[in-house]
Amino acid sequence: MRALIVEDEILASEELNYLIQEHSQIEVVDRLEDGLDVLKFLQEQEVDVIFLDINIPSLDGMMLAHHIGKFATKPYIVFTTAYKEHAAEAFELEAFDYILKPYDEKRIAAMLHKLELAFKRDHAPVEQHVEDGPAPTTADGPAAHGELLRDTNSHTDRRINLLRNDNIIVTDTADIYYAEAQEKVTKVYTKNGEFTMPVSISDFHSRLPQDTFFRCHRSYVVNLSQIREIVPWFNNTYLLRLRDLEAEVPVSRGKVKEFRQLMRI
Numbered sequence: 365m366r367a368l369i370v371e372d373e374i375l376a377s378e379e380l381n382y383l384i385q386e387h388s389q390i391e392v393v394d395r396l397e398d399g400l401d402v403l404k405f406l407q408e409q410e411v412d413v414i415f416l417d418i419n420i421p422s423l424d425g426m427m428l429a430h431h432i433g434k435f436a437t438k439p440y441i442v443f444t445t446a447y448k449e450h451a452a453e454a455f456e457l458e459a460f461d462y463i464l465k466p467y468d469e470k471r472i473a474a475m476l477h478k479l480e481l482a483f484k485r486d487h488a489p490v491e492q493h494v495e496d497g498p499a500p501t502t503a504d505g506p507a508a509h510g511e512l513l514r515d516t517n518s519h520t521d522r523r524i525n526l527l528r529n530d531n532i533i534v535t536d537t538a539d540i541y542y543a544e545a546q547e548k549v550t551k552v553y554t555k556n557g558e559f560t561m562p563v564s565i566s567d568f569h570s571r572l573p574q575d576t577f578f579r580c581h582r583s584y585v586v587n588l589s590q591i592r593e594i595v596p597w598f599n600n601t602y603l604l605r606l607r608d609l610e611a612e613v614p615v616s617r618g619k620v621k622e623f624r625q626l627m628r629i
Contacts (some may be wrong), residue, residue, distance in 0.1 A: 388476040399423025
């Protein structure tokens with residue numbers, strides 16, 4: 365991996381460079397201090413990751429990240445900053461991580477390890493897998509059981525950034541059970557706990573694999589591969605019970621027909 369450090373504090377730049385060399389195989393190809401210099405650099409060279417401070421001259425790190433987000437080939441962005449309040453915006457920009465100063469060596473080492481694994485996954489040859497399960501059967505009681513019967517062949521290592529406190533947690537989308545709209549935020553329930561995202565449920569759904577996540581209700585998005593039980597409810601609708609969770613997710617009347625087609629029921 366090729367990396368660029370963007371940092372106007374010399375000591376912080378040197379410390380980060382040392383930690384990258386100490387805990388990874390990532391090659392730091394240059395260290396720059398000015399946002400406009402970074403744009404000029406990226407016009408001539410490509411890097412795989414940018415370690416980006418926010419408070420830099422000419423063009424601040426957030427604005428620079430907005431520009432980089434329009435590139436055809438986007439490098440990972442790891443924000444390195446002393447400011448906690450930009451974490452939500454960093455999530456919006458789909459940053460890989462958000463590291464606070466002063467640097468914690470263990471935190472940096474863990475992030476670098478995760479970054480190298482993500483790079484290997486994202487650049488590995490894509491293998492196609494089609495899983496065709498049996499048609500769901502009706503149980504003796506009121507509940508019906510079924511497995512996801514859709515083609516799950518695309519990008520089994522898909523990731524999404526979830527926000528917790530001041531950290532961006534890179535999460536495999538397969539680990540998400542469901543999401544629920546709550547006023548102006550979206551609650552996301554995963555194998556690793558709950559997350560509160562500062563986006564609408566429509567925006568959040570758009571970032572998920574559309575072959576796996578279904579908008580079953582105006583307030584809910586469900587991971588179809590996590591459904592363990594489909595329970596008939598009133599007005600010919602359903603309640604969905606998910607693996608490992610006690611919660612029940614409703615399927616609205618307007619979504620029933622599409623849901624039945626997806627699940628072949």
